[in-house]
């Protein structure tokens with residue numbers, strides 16, 4: 001996979017108070033862009049409140065209606081958050097239809113260097129640790145970097161659907 005060797009130092013971690021300033025910079029860098037994965041939309045004014053909410057989400061505590069437990073990970077290097085992923089621990093009808101197990105994004109200034117593919121690889125490893133052996137990953141058809149990143153991780157296109165006027169590609173990655 002392109003770029004993995006250069007990113008040998010990056011690590012996937014659970015959200016931590018040590019990264020508060022980097023997280024705030026990340027949010028600022030995203031500006032008005034649509035945020036992936038969805039926990040980047042959570043209010044972070046109270047950072048420890050944000051960490052508690054992410055922990056609750058992982059443990060299935062106080063989930064909003066229609067949501068399943070989901071673990072958020074940060075891709076970090078040298079004290080800086082470079083990407084964020086979210087692993088849904090099981091599917092419900094809504095995300096089986098469109099959404100899948102994994103959502104992720106890379107910090108705008110760090111895109112196009114292979115990090116998206118690395119973040120997906122590391123998040124798939126977490127899925128396997130959770131015993132998810134058939135990992136559903138979806139993306140908008142027009143999002144070429146995302147589709148390529150999924151294919152680079154062994155994603156097999158299963159179907160394309162129309163979801164609210166957008167074509168969603170549904171891929172499956174099978175654990176080795």
Ligand SMILES: CC(C)(COP(=O)(O)OP(=O)(O)OC[C@H]1O[C@@H](n2cnc3c(N)ncnc32)[C@H](O)[C@@H]1OP(=O)(O)O)[C@@H](O)C(=O)NCCC(=O)NCCS
Nearest residue numbers: 036104105106111112113114115116117139145146148149
């Ligand atoms: C999608 C995203 C995570 C990809 O991360 P990235 O670090 O830029 O991606 P990578 O550098 O690992 O590249 C992945 C593949 O896309 C290709 N790619 C990267 N930028 C591209 C571009 N602008 N146009 C076309 N292909 C592109 C790469 O060549 C690579 O393909 P290859 O493995 O066949 O060589 C990143 O663009 C992002 O955060 N986008 C906004 C959020 C988002 O769309 N998330 C996905 C929601 S499903």
